[in-house]
Amino acid sequence: MHPILTISVTGADAFEFLQAQLTNDLRRLDAESEILAAWCNPKGRVIWFGTVGKTADGYRLSAPADSAEDIVKRLTLFRFRAKVDFEVVDEGRTLNPAFLVEHGYPYVGRAQMELFTPHMLNLDLLDAISMDKGCYPGQEIVARTHYKGATKRRLQRFHSDGAPAVGDKVSDGERDVGEVFNVAGSDLLAVVPLDKTEAPLSVSGASLNHKALPYL
Secondary structure (H helix, E strand, O other), rough: OOOEEEEEOOOOHHHHEEEEEEOOOOHHHOOEEEEEEEEEEOOOEEEEEEEEEEOOOOOEEEEEEHHHHHHHHHHHHHOOOOOOEEEEEEEEEEEHHHHHHHHOOOOOOOOHHOOOOOOOOOOOOOOOOOOOOOOOOHHHHHHHHHHOOOOOEEEEEEEEOOOOOOOOOOEEEOEEEEEEEEEEEOEEEEEEEEOOOOOOOOOEEEEEEEEOOOOO
16 A cells, blocks of 8 residues: 655645646636646656645645655745645555556656656546646646647556566567556556557566556
């Protein structure tokens, strides 16, 4: 299981702050209890991905236990004079790796931070990106990818004959073409070129069998 912590975001400027940082539109929370969103660096690489919900005095973000404190420290650097406070809370929550891999939800822990863009992780297909909410870090890159249809690599699900590990390279027999992003037993999510999805692929010599994702 992946232990998950809660980042509590409160203060008079909590909405404005998060709205200017995250990929999704927090105004959706007026009608929805929870949305998916990401936080990117200026190069459009995903630092954090998780859920956002509204609370009585602010917002709650779900974050992997191994990176929650680091995420808060980095968010604090963008606070400047904004009236916003952060607190990491342990509510005893966990995520099931087999469920995440089966349904194609990327788990962005410390080992996966700042590796890929939202489109490479299928966040556009998971409704975690708003294309008309305004600026946020990496927004220009995300928008350019979206409107030019330039996503040549995406997260795909595979079953391995071996024991894959996060960070292992995916090979087409001639060269490395992708990377293992998440693992649940012998099942995995890997970012690979779209034109290689059905090609013979392997990880550390073990063959991969492509499995369809619900939203692809």
